[in-house]
Amino acid sequence: DIQMTQSPSSLSASVGDRITITCRASQGISNYLAWYQHKPGKVPNLLIYAASTLHSGVPSRFSGSGSGTDFTLTISSLQPEDVATYYCQNYDSAPRTFGQGTKVEIK
Amino acid sequence: EVQLVASGGSLVQPGGSLRLSCAASGFTFRSYAMAWVRQAPGKGLEWVSEISSSSGYTYYADSVKGRFTISRDNSKNTLYLEMNSLRAEDTAVYYCSKGGVYYDTRGYMSGFFDFWGQGTLVTVSS
Numbered sequence: 755d756i757q758m759t760q761s762p763s764s765l766s767a768s769v770g771d772r773i774t775i776t777c778r779a780s781q782g783i784s785n786y787l788a789w790y791q792h793k794p795g796k797v798p799n800l801l802i803y804a805a806s807t808l809h810s811g812v813p814s815r816f817s818g819s820g821s822g823t824d825f826t827l828t829i830s831s832l833q834p835e836d837v838a839t840y841y842c843q844n845y846d847s848a849p850r851t852f853g854q855g856t857k858v859e860i861k
Numbered sequence: 862e863v864q865l866v867a868s869g870g871s872l873v874q875p876g877g878s879l880r881l882s883c884a885a886s887g888f889t890f891r892s893y894a895m896a897w898v899r900q901a902p903g904k905g906l907e908w909v910s911e912i913s914s915s916s917g918y919t920y921y922a923d924s925v926k927g928r929f930t931i932s933r934d935n936s937k938n939t940l941y942l943e944m945n946s947l948r949a950e951d952t953a954v955y956y957c958s959k960g961g962v963y964y965d966t967r968g969y970m971s972g973f974f975d976f977w978g979q980g981t982l983v984t985v986s987s
Contacts, residue, residue: 788973797977841906845972848920855905
């Protein structure tokens with residue numbers, strides 16, 4: 755099975771900051787990588803698929819990049835409503851595996 | 862508007878069984894793969910199982926293989942998860958989710974999830 759490792763596990767940043775979350779796959783997965791945002795008490799929301807394609811309705815401050823084993827999710831200007839846990843997910847093959855999550859807080 | 866309404870979660874004893882349902886509306890259910898993803902208390906998301914649009918393929922996490930069975934009824938726009946031999950570690954909120962799709966050089970791609978239901982809580986405890 756492909757293991758997905760995210761870093762950091764948590765971060766605290768100020769409103770307006772640029773933040774980056776990293777996701778590493780244990781083997782190459784081309785660009786078959788999705789990112790989700792999960793706010794407390796809410797359902798997860800798809801942000802990005804195919805490593806860099808923004809899902810409909812997602813603000814343009816979110817972006818994704820990478821291919822193979824190394825991927826990043828960037829929020830260009832952190833907003834209070836971005837407080838959430840972010841997960842990457844491999845869909846190159848089954849089982850579909852999620853990273854352990856990165857909790858983002860406002861400083 | 863896509864809606865996924867999960868139900869069937871409850872308190873069950875270890876070794877017991879439960880059947881979850883997910884009623885779908887707002888999209889052509891028979892055209893999309895569907896999946897169950899769970900989140901145990903204080904833990905992250907865990908993919909549980911997935912079924913293709915026509916039920917031609919099913920996939921399971923190693924942690925549930927042989928105990929859980931995913932199925933769908935395209936005439937009723939409903940997804941199911943039959944859970945047997947339940948363990949304490951199966952305690953979680955179970956989300957049903959709709960497979961997203963796009964086309965690339967490999968052809969039809971799915972396996973990520975563009976809409977999620979509100980979740981149903983399964984508690985396995987004596």
